[in-house]
Amino acid sequence: MPRLFTALEVPADIGAQLAILRGGLPGARWIDAENYHVTLRFLGDVDDRTANEAAHLLDGIAREPIQISIGELDAFGGDRPRSIIAKVKPNPDLLELQAEHERNMRRAGLAPESRKYTPHVTLARLRDVKPRDVADWLSTRGGAPRLDFEAKRFVLLSSRASSGGGPYVLEESFPLGVGEEDEDHHDEAHW
Numbered sequence: 001m002p003r004l005f006t007a008l009e010v011p012a013d014i015g016a017q018l019a020i021l022r023g024g025l026p027g028a029r030w031i032d033a034e035n036y037h038v039t040l041r042f043l044g045d046v047d048d049r050t051a052n053e054a055a056h057l058l059d060g061i062a063r064e065p066i067q068i069s070i071g072e073l074d075a076f077g078g079d080r081p082r083s084i085i086a087k088v089k090p091n092p093d094l095l096e097l098q099a100e101h102e103r104n105m106r107r108a109g110l111a112p113e114s115r116k117y118t119p120h121v122t123l124a125r126l127r128d129v130k131p132r133d134v135a136d137w138l139s140t141r142g143g144a145p146r147l148d149f150e151a152k153r154f155v156l157l158s159s160r161a162s163s164g165g166g167p168y169v170l171e172e173s174f175p176l177g178v179g180e181e182d183e184d185h186h187d188e189a190h191w
Contacts, residue, residue: 003045003159004171006058006101007037008068008151010121017147018086018123021073025137027129028084035168036121038068038088040154041101043110050108055156055172057104065176066093070121070147073138081126081134086147088119097154097176152176 010018015033022030043054069089075081088094098117106112126134156172 004043004051004054004156005159006040006043006154006156008040008066008154010036010038010070011149014070014147014149017145018070018121021086021123021141024140025084025124025126025129025133027127027133028124029127030124031122032167036123037155037157037168038094038119038121038151040098041105041113043105046110050110051171053108054105054110057108058101058154058156058172058174061097061100061104061154061174063097063100063176064093066097066151067091068094068149068151073123073141074120075126075134075138076120077126079131081129081131083122083126084124084134084137085120085122088121090117090119094119101154 010033012033015036018036019033043050046054069091070086071089072087074085074087076083076085095117098119102113102117153173153175155170155174157168158171159168
């Protein structure tokens with residue numbers, strides 16, 4: 001049973017710039033730069049029928065490429081910090097694409113996502129890290145440089161790791177842009 005999610009990939013050059021921020025926080029498990037992404041919709045552990053239905057519905061999405069802007073650093077978890085992130089500016093095109101993923105996954109039979117969508121790139125998972133240590137780490141990093149790129153496709157990724165952070169496997173890719181072809185795109189997923 002694959003654990004699936006949809007995402008926008010972070011280009012290698014942008015990932016390399018984010019990876020420079022790694023280190024200096026005991027208890028952080030840093031994500032490898034090749035696994036950086038902007039999650040659109042977590043599907044979870046699904047059976048083959050649901051995975052194939054989800055892929056079929058995603059294949060029907062027709063949108064233009066999306067401008068992505070990665071900005072300030074932050075942490076999720078408040079008094080129990082669980083991850084270090086780089087925030088992504090929530091522009092209308094990104095939010096509309098994510099909402100379309102949400103609608104399609106409900107059509108595929110998945111429960112509605114219970115969390116408010118907050119676009120971001122996870123840089124590290126945290127375990128037993130004090131909020132003060134996270135605050136100190138964030139303050140010494142200052143504001144992350146603004147990093148912009150154009151997402152020309154979205155992907156369906158799988159993970160078999162229980163703790164998150166990769167490695168992820170590309171299961172399907174879906175081009176953004178009318179009439180564009182994507183060499184990694186397949187008509188049908190095989191689980």
